[in-house]
Amino acid sequence: MKPLSAGAIYALKIAAFEAGQLNAEKIEMEHLFIGCLSLDKVLLRKDAEKDNGPLADIRHEWKAFATLMEICCHDPVVLRRLMRSSLRKEKRPGTSRPVHRSPKCRECFLRAEKHAGQQPVTSNDLISAILDAPGERIPLVLAEDHQCVAAIRDSDIQLPSVHGLTDAGQSADTVTESRDILARNISRYAESLDSWSEESQEYCITLRALRMTAAMLIRLCTNDGDLLRLQSALLQLLPWEGKPAGTCARIARVLQEEQKPGQPLSDAIREQIRELLEKLDREDKYREDRP
Secondary structure: OOOEOHHHHHHHHHHHHHHHHOOOOEEOHHHHHHHHHOHHHHOOOOOHHHOOOHHHHHHHHHHHHHHHHHHOOOOHHHHHHHHHHHOOOOOOOOOOOOOEEOHHHHHHHHHHHHHHOOOOEOHHHHHHHHHHOOOOHHHHHHHHHHHHHHHHHOOOOOOOOHHHOHHHOOOHHHHHHHHHHHHHHHHHHHHHHOOOOOOOHHHHHHHHHHHHHHHHHHHHHHHHOOHHHHHHHHHHHHHHOOOOOOHHHHHHHHHHHHOOOOOOOOHHHHHHHHHHHHHHHHHHHHHHHOO
16 A cells, blocks of 8 residues: 555544444445544644644645535535444444454545555545545435535525625725635635645536636626736636636736726726636536536
8 A cells, every 4th residue: 555644644543443433343435534524633732733744734635625625515524423423333342453444445545546646645635535436325424414504504595796796885895805805715725736636526626616716806806997906816817727828817918018007997808808707617617517
C-alpha cells in the first residue's frame, strides 16, 4: 500500500475505532467515511493552531473537504451522525484483536491510490474513492442529510439572488460586503482545488463553484460599474477560465488601458463580458451533463 498522509492515517484510525465500537468484524467503507468526516475533531486539540507538522496537513485536507461539503449543502457533523446511526451494532462477543479492512474497503484504498498518483494517499483521495463507488448506504445517508439540513437551518427558504442586491434597494455597504464575500469564496475554492485529483468529481464540483461564483462577482461588478473589483474578479477567474482561454485577460487589459474611472462601461466591454459569462455557463452545463 502507498504511504498515507496524516489525514488519511487519522481517518483510518477513527474508522477502526468506529468499527470496534459497533463490534464490526471488519472496517467497512462506511466506517472510513465517518473517519474522513471526523477530522475536524482532531483539529480541536489545544495546540492545533500552533502545529506546523501533521496537523497543518490535516487542516489543509479538512479545509478542502469542508469547502466541498459547503458547496454541496452538507453538514459534516449531521452527516457523520446519520452515518453512524444507520449502522447496526453487531451482536458478537467482544475481541481485542485488531480490526482489519474489508475487501471493499481495500478496493477503496486502491482507487484512492489512483487518485493520489505519485503522491501519498490523502483523506481527500479516500473521499473521492468512497464516492466513486459508495454502495447503497452512503447515498441514502447523503440524501437524508439534505433533509436534516433543511429542517435544522430552514434552508428551504429561498434567499434573494446576490446579483439582484443593487435592484433590491440594498445599501452600498451591503453590496460591498457581498462582493467581498464572493471574492473570498473564489480564493477558498481555488485553494481547495489542489487537494483533489483533477479526474475526481470533487475537483469538478469545486471548480464549477469557483467559476459560478466568479461569474456572479463579474456580473455584480459590471452592473454597478466597480472597475477595480471587476478587474480583480477577471484576474481571479483567469487560471480557471477554460478553453479557449484569454478572454478574461483581454477584458482586464482593455479596462486598464481604455476605461476611464467614473465613466460608464462601454457597450463593447459589456458585450465582451456578456459573451464571457455565456461561455462559462455553456461550459459548466456541459460538465454537469457529462456522465
